[in-house]
Amino acid sequence: TLASVTWGATDDLEFNVAVPLLATRFGLDARLDDTGSAQRQTLHARDTRVGLGDVLLRTKYRAVSAGVVQAALGAVLRLPTGARDDFQGTGSVEAGPQLYVALGPLPLADPLTARLYLNGGLALRADDVDRSEAHWGAGVDAAIGERATLALGVLARHPWQRTGVPGAFDVPRTTGTAPLLGLHNRRSDFYDASLGLRVALWRELVIGFVHALVPINHDGFRSDVVPLVGVEAAF
Numbered sequence: 001t002l003a004s005v006t007w008g009a010t011d012d013l014e015f016n017v018a019v020p021l022l023a024t025r026f027g028l029d030a031r032l033d034d035t036g037s038a039q040r041q042t043l044h045a046r047d048t049r050v051g052l053g054d055v056l057l058r059t060k061y062r063a064v065s066a067g068v069v070q071a072a073l074g075a076v077l078r079l080p081t082g083a084r085d086d087f088q089g090t091g092s093v094e095a096g097p098q099l100y101v102a103l104g105p106l107p108l109a110d111p112l113t114a115r116l117y118l119n120g121g122l123a124l125r126a127d128d129v130d131r132s133e134a135h136w137g138a139g140v141d142a143a144i145g146e147r148a149t150l151a152l153g154v155l156a157r158h159p160w161q162r163t164g165v166p167g168a169f170d171v172p173r174t175t176g177t178a179p180l181l182g183l184h185n186r187r188s189d190f191y192d193a194s195l196g197l198r199v200a201l202w203r204e205l206v207i208g209f210v211h212a213l214v215p216i217n218h219d220g221f222r223s224d225v226v227p228l229v230g231v232e233a234a235f
Contacts, residue, residue: 002230012062020053022088049086055079060100068106074098076121087221094132096122104141111145117153133159139194146200153194154216159187188219207232 004018028045057077064071075097082089104115120136139153196211213226 002228004232012065014060016056016058016060018056018058020082021050022053022082023050024048024087026087049083049088051083051086051088053082054089054094055081058098060098068104070102072100074100074121076123078123090125092128092131093126094123095126096124096132105143108142113143115141115143117141130161131159133157137194146204148200149198151194151196151198151211155192155194155213157190161187189217190219190222191216201231205234207234 001021002018003021004016006014006016008014025048026046028043031042055078057079058074060072060074062070062072076095078090078094080089080091080093084091098119098121100117100119102115102117105113106115107113117137117139119138120134122132122134124132135155135157137153137155139151142150144150193214193216194211195214196209198207198209200206201208208231209229211228213223213228215222215224
């Protein structure tokens with residue numbers, strides 16, 4: 001779940017605080033073969049944790065508003081309130097600039113309209129800048145009148161360095177060395193598909209939404225699906 005509050009200081013400037021509550025379930029199934037002794041071991045591990053994620057402080061300023069083109073500059077400060085060992089936080093203060101661009105609404109077949117999005121930014125780590133990352137997202141919203149909106153997007157993260165030092169995952173084998181559990185020590189790129197539906201439950205003041213984040217590639221430890229269901233209210 002995500003508790004989020006946005007305050008519009010002016011028509012162009014807004015501030016946001018987001019506090020996530022995460023339930024993390026970790027599962028690992030592995031088979032270890034020792035070719036020298038012909039022995040085989042299996043490992044099954046399961047664990048679940050519930051706790052706060054990293055708190056996000058965000059601001060956004062609309063710098064361009066020309067017809068169907070909208071552009072905004074922003075900044076994000078991430079506070080390490082989530083437990084890193086439970087995959088609920090980064091364990092470090094992060095901050096960085098953001099850029100948001102939107103194109104629309106673009107009329108389609110009545111009553112459909114579309115809006116295109118492109119954003120990007122940096123997440124700079126305070127404890128180790130070399131472990132920072134760049135991220136971007138691109139997507140489209142298809143609005144059905146003023147009642148519902150379907151959303152489809154691609155989100156990407158690009159860490160600046162490898163997961164660990166050279167040889168961190170190598171273990172000795174009878175024929176040399178091989179990566180532990182098939183993990184390769186290289187720089188990872190994370191790509192996810194974002195699927196969502198928003199529905200106006202009461203006028204335009206109460207909005208219900210369902211959302212899912214689905215991995216496109218298999219770099220790093222990833223969840224199969226990250227679901228999110230919630231309600232937004234405007235005052």
